[in-house]
Amino acid sequence: MAAPADAEKPTISTTATTSTSATSASPGSSTAKDARGLSSLDESNLERSIIRRGLATPGEVEACKAYRAKQAAQVEGTPNQSLLDVMVAAKVLTKGQMARLLQERGEAAKKLEIPGYTIIEKLGKGSMGVVFKARQISVNRIVAIKILLDGLAQNKEFIRRFEREAQIAAKLSHNNIVNAIDAGEAGGRYFFVMEFVEGPTIKDFLDKNKVFEEKDAVRIAMAVAEALKHANQRGLIHRDVKPENVILTKDGGVKLADLGLARLTGDETWGLSEAGMAIGTPYYISPEQVRGQTDVDIRADIYSLGATLYHMVTGKVPYSGDNPQEVMKKHVDPRVELVPPDHLNTGISSGMGMVIETMLSKNRENRYTTPDDLILDLQCLLQGDPPMIAGQKPGSLEALSEGDADDYAPSLVDDAQMAEMAGVVNARNQIIAALAVVLAVSMVTNVIMLVAR
Structure with a gap:
């Protein structure tokens, strides 16, 4: 007696079930495909997309996969049924949703063919490009590929900026910087290949209302300062240091990312072309960037790192406002005083507060002159000592650096x-x-x- 039609549909359970089909292939294999021609690697990306969009729960996806594996095992030689078909039959997805998913996959495969690389999944989208996770075929290495947006790829100025980002990144090679690997153009698409770094950004933690412990924050800031030191030694400034651009790796490392706004300090032509332009992110931008000055230097990055550090230990940005213009005005206006970070978070030391306030001085002459000076004070904080430079007056610092014994003789x-x-x-x-x-x-x-x- 034949079973009712409903008996042929999978039973969806919210408990995840693990089962592997006899015809499944290891990730990266292109030999195992379902009825719709999806490789197991593509299907894995499809699963993540479905779950990320909230179209189905992980338990529902696993239940459908288990049902499909059971059906394939019952009749040997039966082609592996499409996971999408199974999910539609189980009424987890609608036919319309399945059609859109297949269409998007087809368009993505058509658009994102980069010679030598296999696109795996989309990681994110910025103002200039989309970033994908990919596999570098020649060395079987996972990388990240940034592709210039279609709308911008028709503009020579944006193409030039995109290529300049890749060239600047190629000048840097440091453990605390996301390193460049390759760049080029294929089929009218401009791409930039970089090191793939797996891990959350500082912003991911801040979005969850996490406030960092002082020592953790100092350790992260020191790593970013080392990255800025490396860039500064090569005549570069980042100009967009912010929580979103600092990645915390799974092994405890720290990586500074996104050189899209980086600039060579010695490039006067470039600097003049941006005169009067406020380039940066409002919550973390330095006063001189707000004013559109052409002589921006490493002290602007130190300010932005200070704003990031302030946010990390207080849970608040240094200056807030109803719109970007209001926020940027507060960075510049000397009448708007910064609330000391150790007043907002009494759990951090006064020395930490002094370091952050020095970094966030509106007059750059009162900030740390170089990343080395900042690193020195951060090392003091890690050792439980007060900072050596923060809070000192410029005149006394100069005398101290020159070893003027006469001025300090009374203390002896x-x-x-x-x-x-x-x-x-x-x-x-x-x-x-x-x-x-x-x-x-x-x-x-x-x-x-x-x-x-």
Whole structure:
């Protein structure tokens, strides 16, 4: 007796079930395909897309996969049924949703063919490009590929900027920077291949209302400062240091990403072309970037790192506002005072507060001059010591760096010596006073004698 039609549909359970089909292939294999020609690798990406969009739960996807594997095992040689077909039959997806998913996959496969690379999945989208996870076929390595947006790929200026980003990235090679691998153009599409870094950004944690412990924040800031030091040594400034561009790797590392706004400090032509333009992210932008100055240097990156560090330990941005213009104005306006970070979070040390306030000085002359100076103070904080540079006046710092012993000699004299010196000074003053009296008497006597004559 034949089973009812409904019996042929999978039963969906919210409990994830693990089952592997006899015809499944390892990730990356192109030999195992379902009835719709999807490789197991493509199907894995499809599953993630379905779950990420909220079209189905992980448990529903796994239940459909288990049902499909069971059906394939019952009749040997039966082609592996499409997961999408199974999900539609189970009424997890509608036919319309399946059609859109297949259409998007087809368009993506058609658009994103980069010679030497296999696109795996989309990671994110920025103002200039879309970033994909991919496999570099020649060395079987996972990489990230940034592809210039279609609309911008028709504009020579954006193409030039995109290519410049790749060239700048190629100048850098550091453990705390996402490194460049390749760049080029294929089929009218401009791409930039870089190191794939797996892990959340600082922004991901902040979005969950996480406030970082002082030592963790200092360690991360020190790693970014090392990256900025490397860039500065090669004549580069990042100009967009912010939580979204700092990746925390699974092995505890820190990577500074996105050189889309980076600039060579020595490129005067480039600087003049951007004169008057506020380039950066409002919550973390330096005052000189807001003003569109052409002589922006590494101190702008130190300011942006300070704003990021402030956000990490307080859970708040240094300056907020109803719109970007209001926020940027506060970065520049000397009448708008920064709320000390150790006032918002009393759990951090006063030394930490001093370091952040020095980084966020609106007058760049009062900030750390170089990443080395910042790293020195961050090392002090890690050791539980007060910062050596933060909070010092520029004049005293200069004297300290020059080793001006005369200015600091009093601090080397103990109380007994000070008392002895005071005695000598008093005795000298008494002698001077006595001589003055004698001189005065002599003058008076001479005057009287003259009058008498």
